[in-house]
Amino acid sequence: MKYLVIGGTGRTGRYAVTELRGLGHEVLVGTRRPRDDQSVAVDLAAPLDARLLTGIDGVIVTVEPPLDDKGADTVMHSGVARLAELAAAQHIPVVLISQIYITRAAEHPDLAGIIHARAAGEQALRTSGAPYTIIRPSWLTNSPATGAHLEQGDRGDGQVSRELVARAAVAALLHPESHSKTFELYDGPTPPDWPAAFTALTAD
Numbered sequence: 001m002k003y004l005v006i007g008g009t010g011r012t013g014r015y016a017v018t019e020l021r022g023l024g025h026e027v028l029v030g031t032r033r034p035r036d037d038q039s040v041a042v043d044l045a046a047p048l049d050a051r052l053l054t055g056i057d058g059v060i061v062t063v064e065p066p067l068d069d070k071g072a073d074t075v076m077h078s079g080v081a082r083l084a085e086l087a088a089a090q091h092i093p094v095v096l097i098s099q100i101y102i103t104r105a106a107e108h109p110d111l112a113g114i115i116h117a118r119a120a121g122e123q124a125l126r127t128s129g130a131p132y133t134i135i136r137p138s139w140l141t142n143s144p145a146t147g148a149h150l151e152q153g154d155r156g157d158g159q160v161s162r163e164l165v166a167r168a169a170v171a172a173l174l175h176p177e178s179h180s181k182t183f184e185l186y187d188g189p190t191p192p193d194w195p196a197a198f199t200a201l202t203a204d
Ligand SMILES: NC(=O)c1ccc[n+]([C@@H]2O[C@H](COP(=O)([O-])OP(=O)(O)OC[C@H]3O[C@@H](n4cnc5c(N)ncnc54)[C@H](OP(=O)(O)O)[C@@H]3O)[C@@H](O)[C@H]2O)c1
Pocket: 006, 007, 008, 009, 010, 011, 012, 013, 030, 031, 032, 033, 042, 043, 044, 045, 062, 063, 064, 065, 075, 097, 098, 099, 100, 136, 137, 138, 139, 140, 141, 162
């Protein structure tokens, strides 16, 4: 299978690329500055090449938004919506890395613009018709992945390892039990049985 990781040069994205390649899959790294034939130009702030997803079996989006409200909306809302439209047309699954506090922007006024943009991007993906999973990591750390704790309802706070987020994204890409589901992700005590954990979630 061949997967596209948009943000595959980033700290979380790199783990996802390594894990997918370790499982024997072909991976294209989506980046604004492609360097080799294993990377492809993708800028979610700009129009996307209509052929971007040709031959691609699934996409992970793990992109850091600009800090200003307009820039965040351009990337995390309009850009994600454009990608979702392309994916829907070809029925390609998309795993979107979002964040906690999506429904509680008032508690983080400093991040409100980013949160509103992400919320709109999440919704654009849900309504696009593309198969999707939305992962809302808590605050990211560079600690090694241990166990995982999944929640729904966006009520919690805590931390999660970037490596674990990448593992969850790869598992979501490979297991359709995750489709049409949105969940928060925290470090937890037990290594997850991902298909069982996804099956236990409520669909959107
Ligand atoms: N920091 C936190 O505590 C926290 C909490 C929850 C969720 N998150 C989210 O978790 C995800 C992973 O975070 P991270 O810290 O691992 O990311 P990171 O290391 O900052 O990497 C960000 C990636 O975003 C890509 N990117 C930026 N603008 C882009 C654009 N316009 N089009 C395409 N790609 C673009 C960059 O790729 P190029 O530069 O190569 O183009 C880079 O690979 C992000 O969505 C982040 O916002 C973070």
